Amino acid sequence: MVRIDGPAAQDVADVFHKRWTQAVEDGVEYAGNATDFQVATDIAERQGGVQAQVTATLPDPIAEHAIIETWLNAIARAEHYVYIEDQYFRAPMLNDALMERMREVPDLKLVVITKPINEWTDPGCYHTYESAELFQSTFPDRFLFLQLRSFDTQVTLGFDETDAHFVDMDVHSKMFIVDDRFMSVGSCNKNNRGVIYEGELNVAVLDDAWVTAERRSVLxxxxxxxxxxxxxSAWFQQLKSAALANDAVYAKWDDESFDLDLDGDPLPAAYKPKGFLYSLPFSDTSDCLLESVGEDMTGQEPPSGPPDDGGDADGQGPI
Known part of the structure; x- marks a missing residue:
């Protein structure tokens, strides 16, 4: 998440006011006790700030889809990379735009960091595997599908006293970065619910220096x-190599049933992963038990039609 100061903060309040007013007009519970309020519009511009746009997904009857509009605009201008870090990766509109741009730009790379899918209980399994397979089969050298894991050891009593603990991390960062120039972060996931149906709020930043610094920090x-x-190309390979190296460490522990008999000796380097990055394997869509459950699976366009040119999400103009 990011903290917003300056004029963009009034746009956050403006989105809240829109939803507050709509809820009162809809007569939701306790609406009779609600009062209107005014959004401050006199917040001074900050010196040394960045160009930022508050973007929203607002359901009918407001029907605003500015988050996906800014993402699609950024993809259409991408030249070097698109970096996605999110708990979901199953938005058909996003896939279509990424596929088109990667075909247009031969060096464009896509990195997706997400979390493992439960093939038995997750209704998003089908489209997640479908998305991963789409890019892996079409752009095998330009696509990374990764996950994050933590690692630690515990010394116990008896034989094979050093136990390894790998824990999958619940990725919830919801980041979208393009070319060290554009970054979108907030509540919106990379799925249909987030970009079409639900109420979500992001901030999009267009600033080379700021986005570059954030990308460096994240990686x-x-x-x-x-x-x-x-x-x-260099940090793409850095991510790939790190994931493969950690995969090898995980495999060595797996061969040992995740415990070693070290008799007090230090843990060998070959059993120490570095960082949190691992490959995220995926199976065929036929392995998913739930294949067509929920509106998140529909692939529909927004109710008001396809996203427009991305302008005026909250008075800030297109990014």
């Missing part, structure tokens, strides 16, 4: 390093 954190390359 350094998950890689467990102090410095990250700026060349997209």
């Amino acid at each position: 350094a954190g998950i890689l467990g390093v102090s410095n990250v390359a700026d060349d997209p």
Whole structure:
């Protein structure tokens, strides 16, 4: 998440006012006790600030889809990379735009960090696997599908006293970064519910220096390093190599049933992962028990039609 100061903060309040007013007009419970309020519009511009736009998904009857509009605009201008970190990766509109742009730009890379899917209980399994397979089969050298895991050991009594604990991390960061120039972060997931049906709020930033600094910080954190390359091809390979190295460490522990007999000796380097990055395997869509449950699976366009040119989400103009 990000903290917003300055004029953009009044746009956050404006979105709240829209939803408050709509709820009162709809006569929701306790609406009779509600009162109207005014949004302050005199917040001074901050010196040294960045160009930011508050964007929203608002359901009918407001029907605003500015979040997906800014994402599609950014994808249409992408030249080097698109980085997605989210608990979901199953938005058909997003897939279509990414596929089209990756065909147009031969060097464009896509990195997706998300969380593992439960094939038995997750109704989003089908479209998640479908999305991953789409990009892996079409752009195998330009697509990374990754997950985050934490690791620690515990020394117990008896034989094989050193136990390994790998824990899948529940990715919930909802980031979208393009070319060290554009970043969108907020509550909106990469699925139909987030970009079409539900009430969501993001902030989109268009600022080379700020986005570059944030991308460096994000990657350094998950890689467990102090410095990250700026060349997209270099850090793409850095992510790939780190995931493969950690996969190998995980496999070595798996071969040992996740416990070792070290007799007090230090943990060998071959059993120490670095950072949090691992490959995220996926299966065929036929392995998903729930294949067509819920509106998140429909692939529909927004009720008001396809996204427009992305202008005027909350008075800030297109990004």
